């Protein structure tokens with residue numbers, strides 16, 4: 001059964017394009033995202049935190065962005081148009097296909113599907129306790145939650161059916177049985193742990209810097225050299241929650257509304273996702289940032305979350321231009337689907353369609 005698709009408005013799309021261009025400009029200017037003290041001591045955000053700031057920029061930008069075209073002189077004296085560089089990184093927009101509930105007291109650090117089941121790891125800011133949870137993959141509600149009092153837990157992933165949960169500054173990774181969360185073993189490691197994913201061969205781990213480290217899935221020992229992640233040639237720090245998909249890695253960029261798709265061989269960012277319009281209004285706490293990305297191979301969709309957000313979003317990433325061009329027609333189609341869904345639900349009762357209920361809930 002088709003489900004209503006929430007489409008961004010033209011204004012949101014224009015904002016998105018300009019945000020992407022601004023990101024490129026800020027990074028090109030060498031602006032640091034800052035490091036250390038993650039989650040507790042926020043640095044200045046990379047991008048303007050409010051829509052208002054973006055709209056102020058819109059008034060200065062021509063209708064058709066990207067608008068940062070500049071001409072520079074190369075070493076051989078010829079002129080180079082930098083607008084070509086902007087186009088090398090694709091910017092996509094998350095189109096919401098379904099909303100799921102999320103515990104508004106869950107400080108999301110890791111989100112992962114495993115064989116159709118959904119798991120979440122939460123951190124422990126301001127005296128809260130860390131947790132490991134299994135969520136209802138259909139509704140998002142917590143089915144099981146185990147409190148972890150002595151660790152500040154971060155990202156999670158699965159290797160051979162076992163769940164691996166890393167910690168921020170405790171220097172340990174806990175291997176758990178996903179059915180009862182019992183500890184099977186634990187590994188020690190140097191440095192901080194932020195995000196982790198498994199590409200089928202190696203564990204990939206972030207530590208808040210611009211580097212991704214590789215580890216042996218059987219020993220948790222370092223495996224090979226880390227890869228430095230760059231966006232248009234500039235280091236991209238503050239890589240947070242990770243998701244391995246088809247040999248590439250997706251990452252939340254901490255304290256921003258951006259996700260990036262990273263080539264693990266070159267470290268280059270291939271795709272930018274601007275999620276600045278997702279989940280608004282959001283919790284007022286400045287630490288309640290977008291974080292948590294899980295790929296569901298069964299539906300070929302991504303699930304995005306935020307720290308202490310009341311809602312998670314199942315999304316597809318769509319090229320902005322395609323959304324822009326198709327917006328009108330698809331919006332009409334979406335309305336027809338929504339009406340058809342409502343009619344079908346009314347006719348097919350008494351079994352209430354849970355998915356329809358969820359579309360209306362937060």
Ligand SMILES: [Ca+2]
Pocket residue numbers: 110111112156197241242243292293294295
């Ligand atoms: Ca993940």
